[in-house]
Amino acid sequence: MTRINLDAVIKYVLSKQGSDGGYLSFQYLDMFESSAEDTYYALSILETLGVEPPRRDRAVEFLRHLQHEDGTYSSVEVAFYSIMALSLLGASPRDPRGASEYLMKALASNMNGDYILPSFEAEQLIDESGVLKSKDATFTLTSADLTPVPIRTSMIVLALHKLGGLDGEAEEKAYPLLKDALSNGGLGTPVSLEVAYWALEALSTVDHLPETSNLVKWIYACENIDGGFSSTPGSKTAFIENLYYALRSLEILGSRPKYVSSHLEYVTSLQNANGGFRRSRELGASALDYTFHAVKSLVLLESL
Structure with a gap:
């Protein structure tokens, strides 16, 4: 069994709930609205424990209000995390049909290269109560901040599946993009573990994995003998999310990591005094996403 302090993990997660019912890693006197992403991470950790x-x-109310009255969302990312978080609560969006239609439109735009960009700039920076909003509502993104197309496509597929709206048409549109992501446009290997993980997660949902023996070898080449995985072979970027991406990808592919005890020691070393987890041995601030990836990695390592 791992030596992490589970009670401290729970206390850390619960401390990140805001007055709106959602969660946010970095709050200051409850001035910031919660985020769909952090709310999903927090709820998933609590369910796991x-x-x-x-x-x-x-x-539920907070998450449902992230969907606009016309059924759309400010971004695919907000749609994905809010839909997945609502599912953990046993709830659905306030307009499930509108959510499915929005996601299908976003999927079609991915195919055409005419992407639906986040509409944060249309929102007001300060709400009517004088509260500064979070990135889910108002943060203006640059092109460098946009989620890569394969990951956004995977989010769409997974969200549609959760809504029960993933049909043959959606699978037909998504499959070429997801398969291509595993070989980086025909170059033979994924661009990163993150992209590989998201593509595999979505492909496993549609139960249509391509031939992946070379992918398993590539993932093993990212494994560090002293714990953790790098984003790409030889890159030495042993962040906690890369461990989760690799472990979950190997599970989907029917394989196991080589250095289980090293990975357990690595995860244990990342817990901070406040109960949360940091991103790496060198980077010190706790966050809900790092804590999510740590807890889920321990489950995949069969130590939780």
Whole structure:
């Protein structure tokens, strides 16, 4: 069994719930609205650890209001995380049909290269109560901040599947983009573990994995003998998310990591005094996404 302090993990996660019912890693006097992404991470951690999330109704209300009245969302990312978080709460979007239509439109735009960009700039920076909003509502993104197309495509597929709206048409549109992501446009290997993970997660949902023996070898080439995985072979970027991406990818592919004990020691070394986890041995601030990846990695390592 791992030596992490589970009680401290739970306390850390619960401390990140805001007055709106959602969660945010970095709050200051509750001035920032919660984010769909952090809310998903927090709820997933609590579910994994068998903890009933507090103020469930407020969390559902917060997540449902991230969907616009016309059924759309400010971005594919917000749609994905809010839909997945609502599912953890046993709830659905306020307009499931509108959500599915928005996601299908986004998928079609990915195919055509005419992407639906986040509409944060249309929102107001300060709400009517004088509260500064989070990136889910108002943060203006540059092209460098946009999620890569294969990952956005995977988010669309997974969200549609959760909504029960993933049909043959959606699979036909998504499959070439997802398969191509595993070979980086025909170059033979993925551009990163992150892209490989998202593509595999979506492809496993549609139950249509391509031939992947070379991919398994590539993932093993990212494994570090002293714990963790690098984003690409030889890159030495042993961030906690890369460990999760690799472990989950190997699980989908029916394989196991080589250095289990080293990975367990690596994860254990990342827990901070406040109960949360940091991104690497060198980077010190706790965050909900790092904590999510740490907890989920321990599950995949069969130590939790």
